[in-house]
Amino acid sequence: MGDRLSLAADRRLRSLVERGDVEGVFFFHGDAERLRDEAARVLVDAAVDPATRDFNLDSYRASDVSPETLAASLAMPPVMAPRRVVALFGAERLTPTGCGVVERVLERTPPDLTLVVTATIPSGSRKAFYRKMKDGAIALEWTAPREAEIPGWLIERASEVHGIELGSRAAEALAAAVGSDLGLLEAELEKLASTGTGGAVTLERIAELVPNVRPVNRWAWLDSVAERDYMGALAELPVLLSAPDSNAVGLINAMADHHVLLGVAAEGGASLLERTLGEVGKPYLKFKVRTYVAQSRRWTGEEIERALRLLRRADARSKTTGGRDAAVLEELLLGLQVLRTDRDS
Numbered sequence: 001m002g003d004r005l006s007l008a009a010d011r012r013l014r015s016l017v018e019r020g021d022v023e024g025v026f027f028f029h030g031d032a033e034r035l036r037d038e039a040a041r042v043l044v045d046a047a048v049d050p051a052t053r054d055f056n057l058d059s060y061r062a063s064d065v066s067p068e069t070l071a072a073s074l075a076m077p078p079v080m081a082p083r084r085v086v087a088l089f090g091a092e093r094l095t096p097t098g099c100g101v102v103e104r105v106l107e108r109t110p111p112d113l114t115l116v117v118t119a120t121i122p123s124g125s126r127k128a129f130y131r132k133m134k135d136g137a138i139a140l141e142w143t144a145p146r147e148a149e150i151p152g153w154l155i156e157r158a159s160e161v162h163g164i165e166l167g168s169r170a171a172e173a174l175a176a177a178v179g180s181d182l183g184l185l186e187a188e189l190e191k192l193a194s195t196g197t198g199g200a201v202t203l204e205r206i207a208e209l210v211p212n213v214r215p216v217n218r219w220a221w222l223d224s225v226a227e228r229d230y231m232g233a234l235a236e237l238p239v240l241l242s243a244p245d246s247n248a249v250g251l252i253n254a255m256a257d258h259h260v261l262l263g264v265a266a267e268g269g270a271s272l273l274e275r276t277l278g279e280v281g282k283p284y285l286k287f288k289v290r291t292y293v294a295q296s297r298r299w300t301g302e303e304i305e306r307a308l309r310l311l312r313r314a315d316a317r318s319k320t321t322g323g324r325d326a327a328v329l330e331e332l333l334l335g336l337q338v339l340r341t342d343r344d345s
Contacts, residue, residue, distance in 0.1 A: 152284030
């Protein structure tokens with residue numbers, strides 16, 4: 001059993017803990033290591049008897065534990081408690097013998113044992129151990145969202161885990177300031193939650209509490225383009241490109257994705273857009289459905305097609321201009337402005 005994104009995994013884990021389904025073998029994997037391992041500790045705390053914790057809980061890092069020690073720990077019965085709990089972090093560092101120890105428990109799990117295993121599966125790995133764990137254990141995946149989806153992840157995480165309301169502009173500013181490291185983003189959410197201000201966390205509050213908030217961020221800039229404020233986007237372009245993670249290729253790809261979603265919104269409104277985002281695996285963009293629908297009213301279907309053709313040409317140019325990102329984007333924005341002028345005339 002697997003859950004693709006970290007918030008879905010959080011929900012599944014919460015449900016398991018609330019029902020008391022904490023026996024057996026659990027496999028927590030994915031590249032959001034901090035959130036994944038914190039979730040493993042939540043399960044451990046729910047499974048172990050607090051009064052006998054010292055006797056019935058062993059926690060290991062796979063890089064430090066020998067197969068013999070691990071096997072002995074897994075074979076030990078609980079002491080004056082309903083179950084014994086073993087936590088194994090970083091299983092990608094297990095030796096082949098260590099993998100065999102875990103696999104044997106997976107094949108025949110004692111009814112009074114909870115085994116929690118975490119791992120970062122190497123990209124492209126076909127190691128049988130990971131397949132067996134996914135198939136035989138209760139497997140949940142903590143995977144980082146794509147960069148474009150981070151503000152939506154922040155909004156959901158803030159609400160569901162920290163009980164705070166994060167506005168969309170505030171989420172975009174936070175994502176731009178901190179980057180894509182979910183551990184650092186989670187630390188900032190914890191800081192915001194600890195202030196206890198109540199109500200929605202605003203852009204102004206983010207600017208007060210979070211260092212390095214940028215005067216221009218890519219999400220607000222993309223909205224300016226979608227709203228057809230090309231001269232405003234052109235004026236902000238030097239500031240946007242001064243950010244270390246900004247480049248023409250990335251911005252053009254983001255603009256293309258945005259315009260495709262505008263086309264969906266123009267064709268079928270909010271309901272089609274929400275369904276499409278779910279089908280293409282972009283659930284974290286659902287927070288912007290109203291924004292996309294409002295922006296789509298500024299476009300005709302033919303104009304979106306023409307804009308996408310301009311974006312395809314700009315994308316090809318951006319890969320052959322030797323780093324002249326500003327020139328490519330300026331030409332693109334001016335071409336889009338001409339498209340708008342043709343409509344207005």
